Amino acid sequence: QVQLQQSGPGLVKPSQTLSLTCAISGDSVSSNSAAWHWIRQSPSRGLEWLGRTYYRSKWYNDYAVSMKSRITINPDTSKNQFSLQLNSVTPEDTAVYFCARDLTGGYLFDYWGQGTLVTVSS
Amino acid sequence: QSVLTQPPSASGTPGQRVTISCSGSSSYSRSDYVYWYQQLPGTAPKLLIYRNNQRPSGVPDRFSGSKSGTSASLAISGLRSEDEADYYCAAWDDSLSGAWVFGGGTKLTVL
Numbered sequence: 001q002v003q004l005q006q007s008g009p010g011l012v013k014p015s016q017t018l019s020l021t022c023a024i025s026g027d028s029v030s031s032n033s034a035a036w037h038w039i040r041q042s043p044s045r046g047l048e049w050l051g052r053t054y055y056r057s058k059w060y061n062d063y064a065v066s067m068k069s070r071i072t073i074n075p076d077t078s079k080n081q082f083s084l085q086l087n088s089v090t091p092e093d094t095a096v097y098f099c100a101r102d103l104t105g106g107y108l109f110d111y112w113g114q115g116t117l118v119t120v121s122s
Numbered sequence: 123q124s125v126l127t128q129p130p131s132a133s134g135t136p137g138q139r140v141t142i143s144c145s146g147s148s149s150y151s152r153s154d155y156v157y158w159y160q161q162l163p164g165t166a167p168k169l170l171i172y173r174n175n176q177r178p179s180g181v182p183d184r185f186s187g188s189k190s191g192t193s194a195s196l197a198i199s200g201l202r203s204e205d206e207a208d209y210y211c212a213a214w215d216d217s218l219s220g221a222w223v224f225g226g227g228t229k230l231t232v233l
Contacts, residue, residue, distance in 0.1 A: 112166035
């Protein structure tokens with residue numbers, strides 16, 4: 001059974017960096033048949049895909065164009081987890097952030113983390 | 123503005139069949155698959171339908187999906203009170219270097 005456990009602060013000041021981690025159990029961040037995503041949800045923007053990291057003989061990252069200048073998603077193979085960093089946050093980045101898995105064969109976002117409410121406020 | 127358009131609300135009585143539509147814009151590839159998610163309050167979305175009409179293990183066969191051109195539908199038959207939730211469609215958007223996009227969601231009320 002795959003489980004994704006998120007951790008990270010729930011409050012970030014404007015202009016600072018939002019950092020979240022998603023720890024994986026029951027699968028491997030280095031799996032050749034999975035991809036690992038970050039998605040956020042807010043009342044104003046709905047569900048919004050942020051980006052993904054995945055391993056296919058080497059590491060790849062894809063990011064939403066709207067995030068590309070501010071986002072980094074990194075795998076950590078030693079801890080079997082992956083992280084999200086979003087720089088220069090504003091109150092518009094206030095949202096519930098989710099990590100999720102995508103498995104080859106069409107199982108898009110078949111497992112999700114529990115969600116982390118991140119509020120951007122001074 | 124989402125490239126996938128859903129009605130904001132839908133409703134039905136127990137036992138009824140309801141359908142929720144998901145209409146794609148021109149940047150959404152008609153050849154791509156559509157996925158459906160159910161989200162109960164305070165929880166993460168749950169995969170209901172993948173690749174237009176496939177159900178993951180454990181999803182009741184009361185839930186079914188279909189797709190024609192750039193429009194897709196989720197049907198729920200034998201409606202139950204526990205089906206009251208938000209439902210989202212998702213697909214790959216070919217524009218802007220590509221991204222996974224979601225519809226705005228449909229709030230289903232079981233009357």
